[in-house]
Amino acid sequence: MFKKSALAISVLALCGLTATATGQDAPVGTVISAANIDQMKTQTFEGKAISDLILPTQERMIREFGLQMRLQTASEVQVDPRLIALTEQHAGKASINSQTGVLENFAGGLPFASIDASNPADGVKVAQNFMRGPWYADVLDYNPMYFALIDGRKGLDRExxxxxxxxxxxxxIDPALADPKGQIAKYEVVLNKYPNDTRGLGVVTIQYTDARLPDVYAYIRSVRRVRRLSSNAWADPLSATDLLNDESFGMNADPSWYKGWKLVGKRWILAIAHSSVRFDPSVGSGEARFPMIDLQQAPHWNVLDDWEPREVLIVEATPNQGHLVSRKVQYYDAQTYAPMLHWQEFYDKKNELWRIENCNYRQGQRDDGTNGPTVSFVGVYDLQRLHASLVFTDPQGRHNYPNAKASDFTPDAIPRLIN
Structure with missing residues (x-):
């Protein structure tokens, strides 16, 4: 569907043919593309058949939409040893209420230290580990994140x-962050800083431990007032992007708000856990700010990065009737203390593939000196209207920074958080 230069096709095809001729693993650095995918699918990488590592939706992205995958050696993701200790300390305490789906008796760490890949009912446990466990960070602040909104036919649409x-x-992990009443699960703030005509648009969301629908507050810049929104805004589209509010960083909803969760099984896929993409926010604006995106060739949204074999848990999520998505197929990393949500497929009400979300991670050091996975960038691709949103995190973003206060995430804090 989208053409590459003759030289690029020749080089990439040669990589595939070389691997075929040797009968060995494809070498590290080999790039899988539309030009050589048929040859590469006959090869192995790190002893695994490449045909078994590539998801059907990934293959479609390669063949029809120009996705390229540079093969990289798999390596362990470092995690905070305090997370392991806290999880083991409270192992077996947390449970899911069979009537309401609410997480109960959660005391810290990951709610569930053990997942049975053969038990479909454990799908909700995977989702709870991702949502309620502090595996990513206790507290974080990206000020800002950078969005490249892309028209698949024309190129960069807006920033x-x-x-x-x-x-x-x-x-x-840090007990000082706990809500004294034990009622609040987390605070989140999402505020627009640029362009100036939308500066200040955004919301503060408060989620509760009893899984009631969240409190959502918006700042109305024209009157300089905070207004409460409908609690159902948690699943609304995020202004002008291809994301819904419950999809930031992969998923952002209490699992009990969904109709059902099913653990389908376990398999190996190619995913990005050690991204080599580096983002420099000081470089210009517009196209100059995003040199890692292939903006010159349709569909103008592809980023070349390092993909490695990762074992994943496959979960199918079914939202409630009013949701814009009929179902989601999710691929969570099977490394217990780093349940990264690498790849998602969103299906519309006709059960047709609508969008793909690809979360890409890198290893990073947090402000408190610990190491763990952080997001490098997130791509959301609307295949029906040929549009994409690529989100790059600020490399100076703060994780587990000192003196974090809950009062900085309340509705009253919105005006000062815009700065």
């Missing part, structure tokens, strides 16, 4: 900057 902050008030 946005948003501030994103999250404060875990329940289950955090």
């Amino acid at each position: 946005q900057q948003w501030r994103f902050g999250r404060y875990m008030a329940d289950g955090a």
Whole structure:
């Protein structure tokens, strides 16, 4: 569907043919593309058949939409040893209420230290580990995140900057962050900082441990007032982007708000856990700010990065009737203390593939000196209207920074958080 230069096709095809001729693993650095995917699918990488590593939707992205995958050696993701200790300390305490789906008796760490890949009912446990466990960070502040909104036919559509902050008030490794009443699960803030005509647009969301629908507050810049929104706004589209509010960083909803969760099984895929993409926010604006995106060739949204074999848990999520999505197929990393949500497929009400979300991670050091996975960039691709949103995190973003206060994430804090 989208053409590459003759030289690029020749080089990439040669990589595939070389691997075929040797009968060995494809070498590290080999790039899988539309030009050589048929040859590469006959090869192995790190002893695994490449045909078994590539998801059907990934293959479609390669063949029809120009996705390229540079093969990289798999390596372990470092995690905070305090997370392991806290999880083991409270192992077996947390449970899911069979009537309401609410997480109960959660005391800290990951809610569930053990997942049975053969038990479909454990799908909700995978989702709870991702949402309520502090595996990513207790508290974070990206000020800002950079959005490249892309028209698949024309190129860069617009650029946005948003501030994103999250404060875990329940289950955090640092006990000082805990809500004294034990009612609040977490605070989140998403505020637009650029362009100026939308500056200040955004919301503060408060989620509760009893899984009631969240409190959502918006800042109305024209009157300089904070207004409460409908609690159903948690699943609304995020202004002008291809994301819904419950999809930031992969998923952002209490699992009990969904109709059902099913653990389908376990398999190996190619995913990005050690991204080599580096983002420099000081470089210009517009196309100059995003040199890692292939903006010159349709569909103008592809980023070349390092993909490695990762074992994943496959979960199918079914939202409630009013949701814009009929079902989601999710691929969570099977490494217990780093349940990264690498790849998602969103299906519309006709059960046709609508969008793909690809979360890409890198290893990073947090402000408190610990190491763990952080997001490098997130791509959301609307295949029906040929549009994409690529989100790059601020490399100076703060994780587990000192003196974090819950009061910085409340509705009253919105005016000062815009700065």
